[in-house]
Amino acid sequence: xxxxxxxxxxxxxxxxxxxxxxxxxxxxxxxxxxxxxxxxxxxxxxxxxxxxxxxxxxxxxxxxxxxxxxxxxxxxxxxxxxxxxxxxxxxxxxxxxxxxxxxxxxxxxxxxxxxxxxxxxxxxxxxxxxxxxxxxxxxxxxxxxxxxxxxxxxxxxxxxxxxxxxxxxxxxxxxxxxxxxxxxxxxxxxxxxxxxxxxxxxxxxxxxxxxxxxxxxxxxxxxxxxxxxxxxxxxxxxxxxxxxxxxxxxxxxx
Ligand SMILES: Nc1nc2c(ncn2[C@@H]2O[C@H](COP(=O)(O)OP(=O)(O)OP(=O)(O)O)[C@@H](O)[C@H]2O)c(=O)[nH]1
Ligand SMILES: [Mg+2]
Numbered sequence: 001x002x003x004x005x006x007x008x009x010x011x012x013x014x015x016x017x018x019x020x021x022x023x024x025x026x027x028x029x030x031x032x033x034x035x036x037x038x039x040x041x042x043x044x045x046x047x048x049x050x051x052x053x054x055x056x057x058x059x060x061x062x063x064x065x066x067x068x069x070x071x072x073x074x075x076x077x078x079x080x081x082x083x084x085x086x087x088x089x090x091x092x093x094x095x096x097x098x099x100x101x102x103x104x105x106x107x108x109x110x111x112x113x114x115x116x117x118x119x120x121x122x123x124x125x126x127x128x129x130x131x132x133x134x135x136x137x138x139x140x141x142x143x144x145x146x147x148x149x150x151x152x153x154x155x156x157x158x159x160x161x162x163x164x165x166x167x168x169x170x171x172x173x174x175x176x177x178x179x180x181x182x183x184x185x186x187x188x189x190x191x192x193x194x195x196x197x198x199x200x201x202x203x204x205x206x207x208x209x210x211x212x213x214x215x216x217x218x219x220x221x222x223x224x225x226x227x228x229x230x231x232x233x234x235x236x237x238x239x240x241x242x243x244x245x246x247x248x249x250x251x252x253x254x
Contacts, residue, residue, distance in 0.1 A: 001063040002092070003037035007117035008170075009093025011038040013109070014083030016076050020100040021049040022216035028058050028065060030106040031098070035113065036064075038096070041086055043068045043079040051100075075185030076165075076220075077192075084179065088171055095174065097167045101214035104166035108209045112168050120173035120202035123159055123194070124166030130208035140213075147229060151191050154237030155198075159206055162194040163187045163229070166209055173202040186225030188232040195236060 002010045013031055017024055024042060031040055042055035044067060052069050059065040068086055070079065080097060087095045094116055098104045108124060115122045126133050127148060133141065144163060151162040167190075177196040184192045197204055 002039040004093075005035075005037055005113050008113055008168075010091065011035075011094045011096060011113065011168075012083075012087040012090075012092040013038050013040045013096040013098055014080060014087070015040060015042050015098050015100050016079035016083070017042055017044045017047060017051045017055070017100045018073055018220060019047045019049045019051060020217055021047070021051045021054055023100045023102060023214075024051050024054050025058065027098075027100050027102060027106065028055070031109065032062070032064060034106040035109045038109075038113075039064050039066065039092070041066045041068055041083050042100075043070065043083045045070045045073045045079060075189075077182065077185045077189035080189065081179065081182060084169075084171075084174055088174070092171055094168055094170050097165055097169075099165055101217055101219075103211055103214055105210055105212070108166070108207075111207055112166070112209075115205050115207045116168045116170065118203070119168075119205040120170045121197045121204045122168040123161055123164055123204065123206045124209035124211075125159070125161035125164055125206040126209065126211045127160040128206050128208050132208075132210040133212075134210065135213035136211075137213075143226065147187065147226075150230075151194070151233050154233050155191070155195050155240060157191075157194045157198045159194055159204060161206065162191045164211075165190050166211075167193075169193075169197075170202075173197065173200070176200040176202060184228060184232050186221070186228055188225075188229040191229060191233055192236075
């Protein structure tokens with residue numbers, strides 16, 4: 001049903017959801033308005049608040065909207081991997097990652113897709129010139145800035161927003177990125193994919209976005225998600241250094 005986007009091809013926007021009943025209808029409508037040619041896949045982990053049924057109602061009347069019902073909460077990373085596999089199986093040329101809570105403005109999507117004409121991976125960055133972060137408390141700003149600094153220093157990933165989750169991936173790039181090794185869940189998932197893209201040598205570009213704090217629904221962020229990111233970045237960093245020094249390395253998480 002999707003209409004090919006000039007220079008990019010058929011695009012699927014994957015929106016992972018868990019208890020986003022207050023947001024899912026609005027975000028799908030906004031994506032449809034901002035980029036009428038793209039398809040949308042809501043990847044819902046059997047949300048108890050009925051998000052999946054709301055998405056299903058939209059899918060029933062709009063051929064651009066699809067729903068992937070997953071059995072239970074298994075984390076953002078697992079939902080995205082399932083969405084990527086769904087896209088690959090249906091011949092999409094590019095996949096977009098977007099949160100359901102409105103932090104990633106669908107109105108920025110045409111800019112990201114335009115950048116994808118000359119890139120394999122486009123990262124919507126909160127920390128590059130021209131970007132804006134609206135209504136975020138200081139502790140979240142600090143966490144993001146420090147997390148990104150640490151990711152850049154530990155992994156050498158040449159991006160300003162390695163933890164950001166508003167992205168376009170060409171499916172050819174995803175194929176080159178050895179996704180079968182991925183097993184992180186929260187922010188670590190975005191860092192892990194940044195690292196794999198860099199290691200695969202694909203073209204990464206960043207474009208500035210306006211990122212706004214969620215207005216409705218509850219955050220799924222937790223100290224555990226931060227701890228996972230810290231632990232995994234440290235381990236990848238040490239492993240990458242070992243590999244650079246010529247010791248045997250392997251890409252699979254132990
Ligand atoms: N399918 C699925 N989606 C999830 C899961 N955890 C989070 N999400 C979705 O992933 C997106 C990002 O989650 P958020 O709770 O907004 O996390 P965040 O953006 O890091 O944190 P905030 O800034 O506090 O909003 C949202 O669309 C969530 O509904 C999960 O386990 N499964
Ligand atoms: Mg959010």
